[in-house]
Amino acid sequence: MWQRIQTVFLAMVVLCMAVALFLPIGIFVDAATGDSHQLYPIHYTIVSNGSRTSTYFPYVITSVLMTAVATLAVISITKFENRITQIKIGTLNSLLLACVMISIVFFLNPLARTYPGGKNGLVLYIAFAAVAFNWLSLRFIRRDEKMVRDSDRIR
DSSP states (O other), X not given: OTTSXXXXXXXXXXXXXXXXXXXXXXXXXXTTTOOEEEEOSSOEEEEETTEEEEEOTTTHHHHXXXXXXXXXXXXXXXXXXXXXXXXXXXXXXXXXXXXXXXXXXXXXXXXXXXXXXXXXXXXXXXXXXXXXXXXXXXXXXXXHHHHHHHHHHHO
């Protein structure tokens, strides 16, 4: 199982999503009031005069999608004997990764427009890396499937 490169790429997808769950998407400071606006995949927090106010819904959607991507990647790793199923799971995972990136941009854009000069986190870049790893794993799974089909045809 681990000797196949696609398993390593799928493990990297899981690692990327696990790391991205705990990093900030963006941190913005209101220049007028000094309030800090922090957007994480799980919540949106406003720190004002030492008090912290967190809002979870609808921001938790991003973390739910990230968890689904990581779970599907683990399921795909365990289905190493059935490459067709792996391809189907990987394709669904690509769709969910696109939804993760869309939700990140959807929640980040209003904050970036309202509070210019903030700093964006690495979560969007980590999501792009997860997309690349997922694409590479699908490519190698398809290559293995083609190699097996070609060897069956020769017999």
